Amino acid sequence: SQQGEEDPQALSIQEGENATMNCSYKTSINNLQWYRQNSGRGLVHLILIRSNEREKHSGRLRVTLDTSKKSSSLLITASRAADTASYFCATDEWDSNYQLIWGAGTKLIIKP
Amino acid sequence: DTGVSQDPRHKITKRGQNVTFRCDPISEHNRLYWYRQTLGQGPEFLTYFQNEAQLEKSRLLSDRFSAERPKGSFSTLEIQRTEQGDSAMYLCASSLQEGDEKLFFGSGTQLSVL
Numbered sequence: 001s002q003q004g005e006e007d008p009q010a011l012s013i014q015e016g017e018n019a020t021m022n023c024s025y026k027t028s029i030n031n032l033q034w035y036r037q038n039s040g041r042g043l044v045h046l047i048l049i050r051s052n053e054r055e056k057h058s059g060r061l062r063v064t065l066d067t068s069k070k071s072s073s074l075l076i077t078a079s080r081a082a083d084t085a086s087y088f089c090a091t092d093e094w095d096s097n098y099q100l101i102w103g104a105g106t107k108l109i110i111k112p
Numbered sequence: 113d114t115g116v117s118q119d120p121r122h123k124i125t126k127r128g129q130n131v132t133f134r135c136d137p138i139s140e141h142n143r144l145y146w147y148r149q150t151l152g153q154g155p156e157f158l159t160y161f162q163n164e165a166q167l168e169k170s171r172l173l174s175d176r177f178s179a180e181r182p183k184g185s186f187s188t189l190e191i192q193r194t195e196q197g198d199s200a201m202y203l204c205a206s207s208l209q210e211g212d213e214k215l216f217f218g219s220g221t222q223l224s225v226l
Binding site: 030031033035040041042043044045048088090092099100101102103104105 | 116152153154155156157160168201203205213214215216217218219220222
């Protein structure tokens with residue numbers, strides 16, 4: 001079953017622009033994570049935000065979490081061609097500390 | 113430490129055959145996960161090990177799937193009597209310990225069942 005729903009499904013922007021992706025989920029969570037996946041490869045962890053946090057930064061990444069709306073956003077500033085990838089949000093179910101539930105991802109294309 | 117490694121990278125098999133995949137997690141990680149991913153979808157949880165103990169298996173997982181992690185090190189995932197619907201990317205991930213939720217993924221094994 002999938003908990004997260006990413007929006008949009010696909011996003012194409014010019015290099016240097018900012019990219020924003022959104023994730024909505026259904027049940028109470030302990031934390032939410034964002035991962036990146038290059039085509040045909042494994043996933044790479046980007047950032048984790050806990051349920052008691054509202055915003056977190058890591059380099060060019062900014063993540064927000066709104067638990068009242070059960071939603072999160074990932075902002076990539078000053079995008080680069082190397083940011084071209086699929087981005088997934090993953091949440092843990094409240095009563096489980098080892099099962100992550102994943103959305104279908106946002107496919108981001110950065111045009112040079 | 114070379115990260116999580118999976119073998120093989122690609123596997124093509126005929127329907128009805130058995131296949132086995134291997135995952136070597138990061139050496140000090142005691143948690144190991146198997147996921148399945150189809151094109152355009154996120155990873156789907158299959159099973160999870162804490163050291164050598166298999167603590168959870170997806171209710172959606174067919175009895176044809178079995179996983180082991182002898183001695184709490186590497187893990188194998190076997191699919192018996194493969195079906196075309198088993199075609200997917202099989203991903204292995206590991207994490208350090210309870211409370212550290214960040215997963216480190218291998219590059220996956222792409223299975224094609226003809």
